[in-house]
Amino acid sequence: MFLSKSNMIIKKPIFYSNFILLTLILNELLFFFLYSKNNVNDTPSTIKGDEIKLDDNGNPIPQEVRKPKRKVAVMVGYCGAGYHGMQYNPPNDTIESELFRAFVRAGGISLANSNDLKKNGFMRAARTDKGVHAGGNLISLKMIIEDPDIKDKINEALPESIRVWNIERVNKAFDCRKMCGSRWYEYLLPTYTLLGPRPGSILYNDIEESKKELPNVLDEDSESADFWKSVEEEQSKHFTKEEIEAIKSYVPPPRDEFDDSDGLYQKVKQFKLIENLHRRKYRISPAKLIKFRGAMQKYLGAHNFHNFTLGKDFSEPSSIRYMKEITVSEPFVIGEAKTEWVSIKIHGQSFMLHQIRKMISMATLITRCGCPLERIDASFGPQKINIPKAPALGLLLESPVFEGYNKRLETFGYNPIDFSKFKNEIDEFKLKHIYDKIYKEEVDENVFNAFYTYIDSFNMATGANGVETEEKSGANVQKSIFDFLTARGIPVLSNEEIDKIAKQNTNFQKREAKANKKDKKNNQSNNKKFQKQEKKDEAKVETKESPAKKSYFGCSIQ
Structure with a gap:
């Protein structure tokens, strides 16, 4: 029943060799699992869990290849006529909804991310109301920009009343609304x-x-x-004096009783036309x-x-x-x-x-x-x-x-906006x-x-x-x-009210000066933060573009 000393000496190397082999196999499996998990974005497949999509003929649509997204600033201009403002607001037609559809058609946004602006970090520098235009506005988002003709393709997918002027790479921490220092508006009168x-x-x-x-x-x-x-x-x-009096006292009838051919109404139109022509002159x-x-x-x-x-x-x-x-x-x-x-x-x-x-x-x-x-x-x-x-x-x-932030962009090697x-x-x-x-x-x-x-x-x-x-x-x-x-x-303000306004304005100016001083003080630390983020981004890109790594057994892992 008991092993002799000689038997134990013979079987001990066999036991250790099996244990070492098992350990190597487990390590290999663990390494393969972790590497595959960390590099899932590099594999040419759709998002896990996506259903197979079919075209109109019932044939499966080829799966999209994952492409890297980059944080960009898109400079745009648009005529707001016919749109319910700038901001995305379904089911209403807005400038952002037109831009988003064009980004998808041009390949700047993948189909997997085409149903939600939040997935792409969509943000605008300034909102404009219904009917308001913009010669220049800025939106920031994460976009696929591998195609050198991406800007032209986006413009081809847009109506002529909306244009993309340029697309610039920006730091990952860029927020166009918060980083916007001021705005220029124009009013034609x-x-x-x-x-x-x-x-x-x-x-x-x-x-x-x-x-x-x-x-x-x-x-x-x-x-x-x-x-x-x-x-x-x-x-x-x-017009005679009587006609002028009748015109000035004219009150339009209810819509269901209105008659465009009414003689007095026609005289009212002619009367106003003379006034309008004088205004133009x-x-x-x-x-x-x-x-x-x-x-x-x-x-x-x-x-x-x-x-x-x-x-x-x-x-x-x-x-x-x-x-x-x-x-x-x-x-x-x-x-x-x-x-x-x-x-x-x-x-x-x-x-x-x-x-x-x-x-x-x-x-x-x-x-x-x-x-x-x-x-x-x-x-x-x-x-x-x-x-x-x-x-x-x-x-x-x-x-x-973006006066202040442009200085930061230049320190990172990016073009100013x-x-x-x-x-x-x-x-x-x-x-x-x-x-x-x-x-x-x-x-x-x-x-x-x-x-x-x-x-x-x-x-x-x-x-x-x-x-x-x-x-x-x-x-x-x-x-x-x-x-x-x-x-x-209006009633003249009392001395107390005037002092209150002056004090409020003084406090505002003090806050502005304090904020500028704080911003200047933190500028260096912010630069370090952004540079650190840039290094991380570059490291990720290098990792993704590096050749296939080899396992312990010499087999390549894709």
């Missing part, structure tokens, strides 16, 4: 919108009454008076242009824009925004109707909902009503007011700016697909004329006295916008 209200309109009468109460507060506008006098003289040549005077430029300059710097958006209170720190630069171009005449326009460009750190449209509206209303420019200063105070939105038609995003390189292409695109559509729609639909006519004829007795809060006292009472446009103006 017909100069006739700066004409004073038509004599006899509700706003005109209200202004004239306030002048009697408080003389020498509002400017006398002889330019507008001469314009309206010439319009009335031309209309009196074509109007050319702004240097004095009125200087006044408007002065109004726009009031927005420069840090101010509380709580009255220029929705749902913001004076006390909210986020209501303070910083405008870096504002320009108003020389007037230019364009289009078949020979209408005169000006281009307004606004450079700001960030903007709130409807802010630019309300800024334009306020400046035009102050100019056309002859109000002191200090009324705009008062709009930054705690008094809550209603400022109407100027038409979205003239608004477009010029381009986002610079839209100026494509200025000629962008200008040509804007002229054909944006400017021409704005000019044409204004002529066909009289968009700006309709907006300012509505303002002039707004009946204050039907609800324009403002929406009051529960307290109904002091700065908590919401006044009508028309208090700003008359000699009555």
Whole structure:
């Protein structure tokens, strides 16, 4: 039963040799399992668990080969007409939905990832509302860019009203919304919108009454008076006094009773046509242009824009925004109707909902009503007011700016994000697909004329006295916008309120200085972080591109 000493000496080497062989086999299997798991992305197969897809004839569709994705910044421009804004919002047609479909068709995004933007890290630098255009905007995402013709293929898959200007590699940590330092916007405005209200309109009468109460507060506008006098003289040549009275008192019937061939209605159309033709011929005077430029300059710097958006209170720190630069171009005449326009460009750190449209509206209303420019200063105070939105038609995003982050990109060996390189292409695109559509729609639909006519004829007795809060006292009472446009103006701010505004602006400037100092201090550490990430990315690429590794037995593992 017991082994002798000699037997044990003979069998011990056999036992150890079997044990070593078993250990080697287990190690080989473990190595093969781990290597296969870590390199699953390199194998030419579809995602695990995907169902076999069939074409229309019932034949299986060939499986996609996995391709590496890279973080990129895509520079785009688009005409927003016919789209429900920039941001992806199914089932509505948006700019991002068009771009996403084009990326898939061009092979920039795999079919496996074509059903969800989040899988690709989709982000935009600036959102634009319904109907708003962009000469330049930026989106960041992970995309397959092995094909050198990927940009051209994407543009072929896009409608002509949407273009990709360039695709640039960026660091993996790049976030175009957070890294965007500021934004340039442009607003195109017909100069006739700066004409004073038509004599006899509700706003005109209200202004004239306030002048009697408080003389020498509002400017006398002889330019507008001469314009309206010439319009009335031309209309009196074509219509009798009785016809003019009937036209001015005309009220359209209900839609089901409306008759396009009605004689009075046809006269109303002819009457308005004369007025519209005079508007197209109007050319702004240097004095009125200087006044408007002065109004726009009031927005420069840090101010509380709580009255220029929705749902913001004076006390909210986020209501303070910083405008870096504002320009108003020389007037230019364009289009078949020979209408005169000006281009307004606004450079700001960030903007709130409807802010630019309300800024334009306020400046035009102050100019056309002859109000002191200090009324705009008062709009930054705690008094809550209603400022109407100027038409979205003239608004477009010029381009986002990445001044600070471009310096970091260059340190990593990447190209800076610079839209100026494509200025000629962008200008040509804007002229054909944006400017021409704005000019044409204004002529066909009289968009700006309709907006300012509505303002002039707004009946204050039907609800324009403002929406009051529960307290109904002091700065908590919401006044009508028309208090700003008359000699009555708004209540003068107390010294305490003025000090509060000054203190708030000072605190904002201190926060900005502190943030800039902190950003400068952390810049070096951020660079190290990004460089470390780059090294990791490069190491992964080298690992994937390295030749097949050999096992202990000399067999290659694919």
